[in-house]
Amino acid sequence: MMNLPEGALGFELVAAEPTVLNLPNFWHRAGKSLRHDPVALVSVAFIVLLVVVAVFAPWISPYNPVRQFPNGLTPVGAPVGPSSHFLLGTDSAGRDVLSRLIYGARVSLLVGVVATSLASAIGVLVGAVAGYAGGIIESVLMRLTDMVLSFPILLFSIALIAVTGPSTRNVVLVIAFAYWTYLARVVRGQVLSLKEREFVTAARTLGVGHSRVISKHILPHLMPTIIVYGTLGIATSILLEASLSFLGIGVPLPQASWGEMISEGQQYFQSAPWLLIAPGVALIATVLAFNLAGDWLTDVLDPATRQGR
């Protein structure tokens, strides 16, 4: 904590100019810490690149990802290896791997971001209400959370999608359903301690209503947690989406998805290793980048670690 020394006499007060000591300026701090953290810099840069690629996929990708090229297969019908024509080769159906990879990024990011946003919204709502209200409401909400948390998610997803049929929407819903619980628990814990803080009591004694106390005095303090968990949640969601697609119950064919590409690639691992390596590397790099960026955000946003610097 930084304290302006207040003099024994009152007039220093007037003389003191509003110093820009350490205004909670996130962007400034983030930029500064990135310069000293090459790992985080690379991670953030990779995420930015990924977003650009995903958004501008139709302009960046060399070919239509579902188009089957007659020259994409060897005379015996095997995939073509990387060449100047197909930079990452083709798959068993004669489609361009690079184009599918680029469109796959789109699916991964879309599912990751939408599912995580949905999960965060539910998790924050449930956690904040449970922590703030306490009593029976808290017990009911948290037991519900425990219940969902105890589901074997992959098995549950398979069952659910078997019933509802595979679609991108269902994948998003299943992932959101699985992951809101983590945030709900963390948020509840934080709200429990926040509501005992004196500034919350002070607001209450002022006559500020519950909803305003939650939105103005509690939620802003949860933002660092939500941002960090959101970033890590995107990585987890992407991984789960890939798992579901790998199992053939994710994003429906012929849409490109990294999980589906890995699934297909493993069959040709010996003859066409690029089919496995390209989506595998993309998936690992993406998940790693989001995880490392999440760690870095924890450092930047957590006031406790910030004080230690």
Added chain:
Amino acid sequence: MARPSSGHLVSNAHPLLSVRDLTVHFRLRRGPKSSRTIRAVDGVTFDLAAGETLGIAGESGSGKSTLARALMRIIRPTHGVVTLDNADVTALKGRQLKVFRRRMQMVFQDPYDSLDPRMSVREAIAEALSVSGTPREKHEAAVEGLLARVNLPSSFARRYPGQLSGGQRQRVSIARALAVSPEIIICDEAVAALDVSIRAQVLNLLKDIQRDTGVAYLFISHDLSTLRFMADKVAIMYVGRVVEYGTSEQVFTRPLHPYTKALIAAVPSVTSRGRARLKLSGEPPDPGNPPSGCPFHPRCPDAIDVCRVTRPELAPTPEGQSVACHVVLSRGGLESHEVAP
């Protein structure tokens, strides 16, 4: 509910706030069957007139803060009646509770935790203004006026609590309390965390505000010299009960209760050389398991047999203040112990 013997505690003039037999018990569960009751505040009765300052003193754990929190209805009192302007406010709920809270405000002890670190000074004060129904377009001028009232320049409106010192934060807290034009401000150890020089500034500021607005203070402090400076009347608390009550003059120059005497004797003073020091030995008792009879008897130098058995009630003395002590009351106050100046 009022104790008939409370005599001097109950002023004749129409009081602004009157507290009768206020009791706060906490139940501690230590297992499925055993539970014990902590009597944090146990039958406290007093009146507070408009524009007056009542000081409440006592050691840690004597129930001072619990009393304040029960009055603000942060904690629900177990028992007792609180009336503000003759209206019972003990059982208020919802909307009416909000209205009542505006008439009574609190300045908290810890200036580092009582302001939201993510809210600028302007936002913090404006929040209080909007709660009290000040239209938004008047906020800017009102914030400036309130900052001036607590001797802070208007440029401070842009600052965040992290950029302020303890004294400045406490001024902002006071400005925020004043924003709803309360009739009573409870200061719960409001200056305890401040340096001595800044403490004096804040105390003077509070006095100025009282002179100008006629607000009444309930001033809670463990620091007797602060109370002596601030308070018109003083109540000394020990383990949840008031043991001595009187005007500041009475209590500080002619303390009657042995506990009050010991507290006053413990205040370091440059002129105290040669003064017989009453030393308090031991710790204040566990409020969950207070001693029988007078809770002070294990530490009391004057304790007699009856003290171990019967708990003394607060009763008026010829000297003018009220005391809960068998020894003092049986003596009739004839040979009161003067504390040598």
